[in-house]
Amino acid sequence: xxxxxxxxxxxxxxxxxxxxxxxxxxxxxxxxxxxxxxxxxxxxxxxxxxxxxxxxxxxxxxxxxxxxxxxxxxxxxxxxxxxxxxxxxxxxxxxxxxxxxxxxxxxxxxxxxxxxxxxxxxxxxxxxxxxxxxxxxxxxxxxxxxxxxxxxxxxxxxxxxxxxxxxxxxxxxxxxxxxxxxxxxxxxxxxxxxxxxxxxxxxxxxxxxxxxxxxxxxxxxxxxxxxxxxxxxxxxxxxxxxxxxxxxxxxxxxxxxxxxxxxxxxxxxxxxxxxxxxxxxxxxxxxxxxxxxxxxxxxxxxxxxxxxxxxxxxxxxxxxxxxxxxxxx
Numbered sequence: 001x002x003x004x005x006x007x008x009x010x011x012x013x014x015x016x017x018x019x020x021x022x023x024x025x026x027x028x029x030x031x032x033x034x035x036x037x038x039x040x041x042x043x044x045x046x047x048x049x050x051x052x053x054x055x056x057x058x059x060x061x062x063x064x065x066x067x068x069x070x071x072x073x074x075x076x077x078x079x080x081x082x083x084x085x086x087x088x089x090x091x092x093x094x095x096x097x098x099x100x101x102x103x104x105x106x107x108x109x110x111x112x113x114x115x116x117x118x119x120x121x122x123x124x125x126x127x128x129x130x131x132x133x134x135x136x137x138x139x140x141x142x143x144x145x146x147x148x149x150x151x152x153x154x155x156x157x158x159x160x161x162x163x164x165x166x167x168x169x170x171x172x173x174x175x176x177x178x179x180x181x182x183x184x185x186x187x188x189x190x191x192x193x194x195x196x197x198x199x200x201x202x203x204x205x206x207x208x209x210x211x212x213x214x215x216x217x218x219x220x221x222x223x224x225x226x227x228x229x230x231x232x233x234x235x236x237x238x239x240x241x242x243x244x245x246x247x248x249x250x251x252x253x254x255x256x257x258x259x260x261x262x263x264x265x266x267x268x269x270x271x272x273x274x275x276x277x278x279x280x281x282x283x284x285x286x287x288x289x290x291x292x293x294x295x296x297x298x299x300x301x302x303x304x305x306x307x308x309x310x311x312x313x314x315x316x317x318x319x320x321x322x323x324x325x326x327x328x329x
Contacts, residue, residue: 003046003053007088010046014039015095032096039092040111045125047085048115051078085112147197147217157221164194164219165227167234171214174237181208189230191222249312252282255319257304262321269296277318279310 018038022031089108093099099107115121143149147166154164169176175183185191196203196210197217203210212218220230257264263271273279283291285305300306308315 003049004084007043007046007050010042011039011088011092014042019096036092036096040089043088044115044121045128047088047112048118048121048125049129050081050085051112051116053081082112085115145202146200147195147202147219161223162221163224163227164221166197167218167220167231169212169214169216169218170238172238173214173234175212175234176214177211179209179211180206183212185220185230189222189233190226191220191230193218194221195219250309251312251315252307252309253315253319254305254307257300257302257306259302261300261302263300263306264302265299267297267299268294273308273318277310277321278314279308279318281306282309283307 014035019031019035022035025031026034086105086108089111090101090104093104093107094101097104140149144151150164157164180193185193193206194204195218196206196212197219198213220227222230268281273281281294284294284300284307285291286301286303291307294306308318310318
């Protein structure tokens with residue numbers, strides 16, 4: 001079927017694009033002759049494959065020797081393929097020349113016979129077929145490498161009620177950054193990590209010291225029960241507590257440096273606001289001037305309005321330390 005489709009495509013494209021060029025450049029007879037030769041040469045590897053493909057295969061020989069009953073259908077398939085190949089050549093000749101169907105058929109038979117017995121065409125056909133299979137195989141290997149396709153051995157595992165399943169490590173997972181030895185997945189859940197897919201990189205049979213990072217795709221082997229348990233545990237260590245979400249909300253607040261402030265006359269770099277309170281000073285207003293970037297080497301003065309940003313609890317802790325009334329922004 002594939003070779004027939006390719007032959008039809010070559011013929012259709014040739015009549016659509018190549019023949020108009022020949023007709024425009026050459027006299028009618030020579031353009032038809034050159035066009036016929038061009039199309040027949042292009043489809044000859046496909047026609048030869050249609051006729052002789054599988055005629056000497058192990059399956060064909062086994063069926064032929066197994067029973068005389070099989071020989072009739074086998075011969076019929078050979079005859080059908082020969083007729084199909086002859087039909088393609090006949091179609092080309094009949095459409096390019098004003099020849100009788102008998103002459104066109106005779107030329108087609110001779111052309112197909114020449115294709116079948118041509119050693120050079122045989123080598124060319126084998127080369128094209130191997131290159132096609134090689135390219136197809138490469139795409140399969142690439143898809144398998146990238147995790148887009150399951151490895152070939154995954155199908156063999158099904159007979160043993162064992163499955164290969166892909167899991168993506170969420171960015172918030174508690175497993176992220178830990179080694180396989182630390183996670184000890186084999187002992188806890190009886191599953192085995194066979195591959196880690198990280199971007200364009202694939203790590204097969206990862207060692208115990210291999211770390212799992214956020215957005216890694218891991219391929220895990222186990223039974224249905226083991227994989228279900230593993231999946232539930234993976235979801236549980238990846239969930240985010242609602243309280244953590246609320247506490248991590250970032251807020252912007254301001255406070256005033258008064259006469260009793262512990263920040264008064266101290267430089268920003270010496271106060272450790274980022275380290276102690278996990279807050280960031282984003283600006284300072286002084287003497288009624290507009291907000292300016294803080295100078296880490298300039299000491300705070302009485303009356304300075306300090307703007308800080310950070311998580312809700314941390315900002316409140318910092319502001320309450322000053323006993324100042326603050327405004328939400």
